[in-house]
């Protein structure tokens with residue numbers, strides 16, 4: 099492969115790392131990328147916009163926990179789910195500048211995708227723009243908020259999670275168990291909310 103192509107492949111792989119923790123988001127995004135390359139007609143471009151909105155909604159539902167807000171949240175309200183998540187992880191107050199710029203980005207991206215989905219004056223370039231908007235927002239949230247949440251978090255280090263993968267609760271308990279017969283230590287994680295659990299050595 100010529101160096102430029104190799105570089106571009108590496109770049110794409112790096113960008114894709116942001117979503118690799120969310121298999122269904124990654125699958126949807128790959129599908130949208132494929133459709134964006136093929137999109138020519140207005141309807142096809144609209145559809146890529148819609149696909150990207152579904153990607154963001156899936157992502158938002160996965161990072162949101164009902165413990166982030168006292169309000170009843172609609173599962174389809176991507177913007178609100180993302181903003182509540184951003185606010186929760188930055189509630190210490192140190193990151194106010196980050197919060198407002200991320201919230202602006204949420205507005206900009208959801209508005210942009212909404213208009214690409216519904217506009218009758220879109221061009222194939224808008225299909226690529228949809229993908230770019232998706233990547234920008236997800237990598238900003240992952241990079242600025244979630245990566246710092248994972249750092250040094252024992253449940254993440256042992257189990258790769260910061261909240262329950264089943265019910266999204268934050269009420270996770272970890273404990274260890276020494277099997278004296280085999281002389282092995284087991285680490286166990288349990289969700290106090292739904293009973294999900296996993297163990298590792």
Ligand SMILES: [Zn+2]
Pocket residue numbers: 262263264265266267289290291292293294
């Ligand atoms: Zn749970």
